[in-house]
Amino acid sequence: MSGNRVVQDRMVTADSLAARIEGEPVMEADTIEDADRACPDCGGDVLTVGYMPSVTAFVTGWKCQDCDWSETDRD
Numbered sequence: 001m002s003g004n005r006v007v008q009d010r011m012v013t014a015d016s017l018a019a020r021i022e023g024e025p026v027m028e029a030d031t032i033e034d035a036d037r038a039c040p041d042c043g044g045d046v047l048t049v050g051y052m053p054s055v056t057a058f059v060t061g062w063k064c065q066d067c068d069w070s071e072t073d074r075d
């Protein structure tokens with residue numbers, strides 16, 4: 001697959017990146033994209049991925065490629 005990225009020295013797919021942000025497996029995930037922002041913790045590159053944690057929800061998540069920082073657009 002061409003959408004794979006490296007996060008904290010591990011290869012991730014959209015599904016596995018979304019699962020790391022969410023903390024549990026997600027139903028479906030979009031393609032990983034580069035976020036136009038830097039990590040607030042370490043200044044590293046940030047990836048973004050949209051995913052569905054359940055059939056009724058769509059969440060946009062962000063994850064640093066270099067440290068444990070992540071965030072979602074949930075309230």
Ligand SMILES: [Zn+2]
Nearest residue numbers: 039042064067
């Ligand atoms: Zn970071």
